[in-house]
Amino acid sequence: MSTTTIAGHSVNVNDEGFMTEYDEWNEDLGRELASMIGIDELTAEHWEAINFLRGDFAERSETPTLRRVTKVGGIPTKQLFVLFPKKPAKKMAYVAGLPKPKGCV
Amino acid sequence: MRQLLVLGAGTAGTIAVNKLRRRLPDDEWTITVVDSKPEHHYQPGYLFIPFGTYQPDEVIKPKAQLITNGVDLIIGEVDVVKPDESIVVLVDGAELSYDQLIIATGTHPRLDQTEGLDSRHYGETIHDFYTLDGATRLAEVLDGWKGGRLVVNIVEMPIKCPVAALEFMFLADAFFKERGIRDKVELTYVTPLDGAFTKPLAAGYLGDMLDRRQIALETDFMTMEADGDRKMLVSYDEREIPYDLLVTVPVNMGADFVDRSGLGDELNHVEVDRHTFLSDGHDNIFALGDAANLPTSKAGSVAHFAVDVFVDNFVQHIKGLPMTGSFDGHANCFIETGNGKGMLIDFNYDVEPLPGKYPLPGIGPFSLLKETPANHWGKRGFKWTYWNVLLPGRHLPFGPDMSTKGKRMQEMASS
Numbered sequence: 001m002s003t004t005t006i007a008g009h010s011v012n013v014n015d016e017g018f019m020t021e022y023d024e025w026n027e028d029l030g031r032e033l034a035s036m037i038g039i040d041e042l043t044a045e046h047w048e049a050i051n052f053l054r055g056d057f058a059e060r061s062e063t064p065t066l067r068r069v070t071k072v073g074g075i076p077t078k079q080l081f082v083l084f085p086k087k088p089a090k091k092m093a094y095v096a097g098l099p100k101p102k103g104c105v
Numbered sequence: 106m107r108q109l110l111v112l113g114a115g116t117a118g119t120i121a122v123n124k125l126r127r128r129l130p131d132d133e134w135t136i137t138v139v140d141s142k143p144e145h146h147y148q149p150g151y152l153f154i155p156f157g158t159y160q161p162d163e164v165i166k167p168k169a170q171l172i173t174n175g176v177d178l179i180i181g182e183v184d185v186v187k188p189d190e191s192i193v194v195l196v197d198g199a200e201l202s203y204d205q206l207i208i209a210t211g212t213h214p215r216l217d218q219t220e221g222l223d224s225r226h227y228g229e230t231i232h233d234f235y236t237l238d239g240a241t242r243l244a245e246v247l248d249g250w251k252g253g254r255l256v257v258n259i260v261e262m263p264i265k266c267p268v269a270a271l272e273f274m275f276l277a278d279a280f281f282k283e284r285g286i287r288d289k290v291e292l293t294y295v296t297p298l299d300g301a302f303t304k305p306l307a308a309g310y311l312g313d314m315l316d317r318r319q320i321a322l323e324t325d326f327m328t329m330e331a332d333g334d335r336k337m338l339v340s341y342d343e344r345e346i347p348y349d350l351l352v353t354v355p356v357n358m359g360a361d362f363v364d365r366s367g368l369g370d371e372l373n374h375v376e377v378d379r380h381t382f383l384s385d386g387h388d389n390i391f392a393l394g395d396a397a398n399l400p401t402s403k404a405g406s407v408a409h410f411a412v413d414v415f416v417d418n419f420v421q422h423i424k425g426l427p428m429t430g431s432f433d434g435h436a437n438c439f440i441e442t443g444n445g446k447g448m449l450i451d452f453n454y455d456v457e458p459l460p461g462k463y464p465l466p467g468i469g470p471f472s473l474l475k476e477t478p479a480n481h482w483g484k485r486g487f488k489w490t491y492w493n494v495l496l497p498g499r500h501l502p503f504g505p506d507m508s509t510k511g512k513r514m515q516e517m518a519s520s
């Protein structure tokens with residue numbers, strides 16, 4: 001755990017750079033985090049996914065899996081791969097300021 | 106009379122009813138268990154069937170034989186649970202009421218969840234070994250196979266026995282060597298994870314073991330479809346892996362009635378407290394074994410440790426007392442590695458697999474995270490233990506809580 005400065009805010013992150021405090025996140029930070037992983041513009045579709053992730057986390061204290069974003073959030077998996085290329089589960093969590101999804105056991 | 110109803114007479118359901126019958130007075134509690142199939146399968150045995158080591162009839166016993174006297178077994182398929190009325194409805198329309206309900210209907214491979222798996226190519230160039238029929242068919246095919254590209258893929262986590270696909274790879278390597286055709290076979294292991302396994306230290310060991318056997322590892326591969334006509338496995342990020350034989354571990358899902366009853370998550374696993382297995386929001390519904398959405402491995406060994414904790418808790422719960430036992434997620438998996446050797450890993454919710462000895466610190470006889478003949482015999486001996494000790498609910502010489510004694514803890518920090 002350490003702190004770092006993103007978009008002028010001091011925030012807590014883990015050793016892979018995932019934010020660790022739910023309440024430290026805001027939309028500006030989201031945009032900044034996205035650009036750090038090569039997503040230069042967050043469209044309405046990106047926000048739909050991010051908002052689902054944050055809402056679901058608030059209810060269940062756990063970063064939702066891709067399947068959950070698809071089934072409960074209603075965004076097709078294929079689309080998530082377009083929005084957050086290659087590793088959507090991790091990238092979405094990163095941008096939304098949530099813990100990295102647990103590798104399943 | 107109060108009624109305990111158990112759904113599913115697999116590993117967890119069978120151990121639970123056999124143990125609980127000894128703990129619940131006959132004149133106070135009836136125990137009924139419902140299962141859609143009359144036969145119990147020793148699923149860990151499926152792994153050995155494709156290579157001809159076990160025959161199908163060695164892994165089957167009638168459920169009626171495995172359930173103790175004083176427990177009623179009903180063969181029937183569950184259609185829905187109505188938690189508000191404390192009623193379970195079977196597909197044939199029968200209604201069963203309960204005071205306490207245990208859901209132990211497991212998790213099952215679902216070819217239908219992935220494009221192209223459930224196609225005319227299934228049983229020809231696409232196979233699975235997570236069902237007895239699939240494993241049996243694969244044995245026929247492997248027996249006559251002359252070589253080519255054999256690809257094993259895990260579609261999505263979690264799956265039951267998450268090490269089984271790796272074991273399949275190690276056994277395949279040994280099998281083809283023994284047949285003298287290893288040089289004609291290309292082996293590739295495809296996983297959605299970012300390494301060979303979920304736990305970092307074990308992933309390192311297992312990854313090296315793949316390397317040494319010249320088994321290619323393809324990580325972060327989220328399978329979108331198997332294109333059977335082109336014999337190509339395709340990921341969502343448009344990578345393609347060609348195969349001649351695909352052995353797939355399909356998406357594993359809990360029973361559909363869990364979803365219909367409003368008790369499940371997106372994979373139909375019952376949402377429960379991870380220490381007591383009490384269902385979220387229902388004071389008289391528990392889920393045991395693979396059916397529950399616990400953040401630990403789905404395995405028979407876990408089910409067995411979990412039921413140990415559960416039984417004492419349950420006796421407190423029905424007396425209106427708080428449940429004092431707390432399950433720690435203890436999992437213990439023998440990993441068959443080929444050539445008469447095996448490996449063992451032991452972990453829980455908080456501590457990843459570490460090297461050391463098990464169950465007796467410093468002595469063993471089993472070695473953790475290390476390939477030894479003793480571990481192989483541990484795995485092979487597990488079948489006997491399963492039928493004769495685990496399912497009847499007899500005591501094993503080691504308890505449910507994981508121990509860190511005899512483990513080399515310092516390796517964790519450096520991993």
Ligand SMILES: Cc1cc2nc3c(=O)[nH]c(=O)nc-3n(C[C@H](O)[C@H](O)[C@H](O)COP(=O)(O)OP(=O)(O)OC[C@H]3O[C@@H](n4cnc5c(N)ncnc54)[C@H](O)[C@@H]3O)c2cc1C
Pocket residue numbers: 112113114115116117118139140141142147148149150151152181182183184209210211212234235236265266269360361362393394395396403404405406407408437438439
């Ligand atoms: C290939 C393979 C290898 C494995 N190797 C190992 C190993 O080495 N070690 C280990 O510990 N574990 C291993 N496992 C995992 C182990 O078999 C399971 O984790 C264990 O059986 C789980 O027990 P359970 O009671 O939760 O589910 P199950 O034993 O699967 O029982 C579920 C029961 O519910 C019934 N059922 C389902 N739906 C319904 C319905 N709608 N109505 C009525 N009944 C229903 C089924 O018929 C079944 O009898 C392996 C599994 C596989 C597939």
